[in-house]
Amino acid sequence: MPYTAYDNRSLGFTTRQLHAGYNPAENHYAKNVPIYQTAAFEFGDFDRCLRVCSHEEPGAVSYSRCANPTNQVLEERMASLDGGVAGLSFSSGMAAITGAILNLAQEGDQIVAAPTMYGESVTLLTKVLPDLGITGRIVGNPDNLDEFEALITPRTKAVYIESLGNPCINIIDFEGLASLAHAHGIPLVVDNTFATPYLFRPFEHGADIDVYSATKYLGGHGTTVAGVVVERGGFDWSNGRFPQMEEFLRESGRSDDPHPFTSRLYNRSLSYFGAHLAAQSAFQILQGIETLSLRMERHASNAQRVAEFLSAHPAVSHVDYPGLPDNPYHELAQRYFPRGLTGMMSFRVRGGREAAIRFLDAVEVFDQMVNVGDAKSYVVYPAIATHFGLSEQEQAKAGIYPDTIRVSVGIEDVEDLLADLDQALGKAARA
Structure with a gap:
């Protein structure tokens, strides 16, 4: 045929x-x-x-x-x-x-x-x-x-x-x-x-x-x-x-x-x-x-759970993810992204730069890596890893501060991701 x-x-x-x-x-x-x-x-x-x-x-x-x-x-x-x-x-x-x-x-x-x-x-x-x-x-x-x-x-x-x-x-x-x-x-x-x-x-x-x-x-x-x-x-x-x-x-x-x-x-x-x-x-x-649609659905569902978890965590001061109802881009997300959002997000750790570094060094399931969009989950400090060529003013325009962490949520079991974030944030909060 x-x-x-x-x-x-x-x-x-x-x-x-x-x-x-x-x-x-x-x-x-x-x-x-x-x-x-x-x-x-x-x-x-x-x-x-x-x-x-x-x-x-x-x-x-x-x-x-x-x-x-x-x-x-x-x-x-x-x-x-x-x-x-x-x-x-x-x-x-x-x-x-x-x-x-x-x-x-x-x-x-x-x-x-x-x-x-x-x-x-x-x-x-x-x-x-x-x-x-x-x-x-x-x-x-x-x-x-x-x-x-x-x-x-x-x-x-x-x-x-x-x-x-x-x-x-x-x-x-x-x-x-x-x-x-x-x-x-x-x-x-x-x-x-x-x-x-x-x-x-x-x-x-x-x-x-x-x-x-x-x-x-x-x-x-x-x-x-x-x-x-x-x-x-x-x-x-x-x-x-x-x-x-x-x-x-x-x-x-x-x-x-x-x-x-x-x-x-x-x-x-x-x-x-x-x-x-x-x-x-x-x-x-x-x-x-060949598996793009399947993976993106899992990335999106995992990321939504992670964003909701982070937004409620006492060690987190701010979360950037349009899937959250209070995000300024939530309405545009519903209009343009009916299938769901990406596995990418960023958040800010209470306690400033030193707390952010403690968080990064404490993760176990997540890895510190500059790549994103992998089946595996990564975190990185964008001020020095992805936007290092920009001035502090330029970084601020991009929404990057000394306490900002970028997250690439993978397709692991989401409960394992949440547990890892929780323990790492706990260590970040302890000066």
Whole structure:
């Protein structure tokens, strides 16, 4: 019978996380995606060499720095799950973010972004990209959309946010911000790492480009560093703000390209910066995605229990988790995240920095690690681990203080997690 699951978007999410992007009939009927462990691929003859090198043979590959069939399955699967037209895999989440931004902005351009993001993303925008003449402008209060608009100029090339802010899990009004960005002819770029497409699909709320650190929940087991960029499609790149995109389409003869952002990203950032993901790594991320929906449901349910426990604990002064009714983002969480929230949260320990350190050194089931989105549970001190490149003022804008702990809740038995938190907080309270 015909194998249709690989490209059928009418199928459910969990079905597509297992099948999308892969046709066994094209791979000797191997049920699992093969790992194409090769640096290069034969052309066969000179005529085919011409077709492949001229990009006249769709899906053809010649060199694994540029493309690999294993990676293509990952890219098509992510495009399907996200609801986009195309995707590209990268060697890390930061490589994906950097590639996406450099595909949008040139010397003299700027990106407007929220302050509530991964510390290295803020550092990239404010301290690294300025060396290339690209300026990152960070708003003061991301809850006020007028502040985003106030920073937009004719040289602004995108608005950049995280779907769930790191580490305080703030939520921005996506639809309002997307409308604002589009009114100025610029795309909304969303880092959807903490939510994954199972809990939230930014394209359904106006976003144009999604970026992921696939290292986190997509891979889900802490074994593989990877990144992904997905394009929604339909954005008007010929509106006068993106001459580099118009030039690329004109030179390549692809005026009708359904995914021009991805095509240029592939031809420029991915191919020439050498940021392509290894086939073995792509396979491992695919393995993780096969159980994504199941894991995210457990992460979300465990995290809700942990947040409720922490909010009632006498050694805790504050908890940032939108699943709590008194959280300022609770209403937006109910609106945008009907399937539940992430396993990420942060909280503040009574007693300041020293108490926070005592807590970190007392955990037993949780581990002190900088990674998140693993099946296992982690805690970390974000002021020095994830946002170390920011000043105290910048950290405060991101919701990070000397007593802040970031938590990545795993899928262990939740009673064990609660017991570990309780004993560690007890030790933290004893000076």
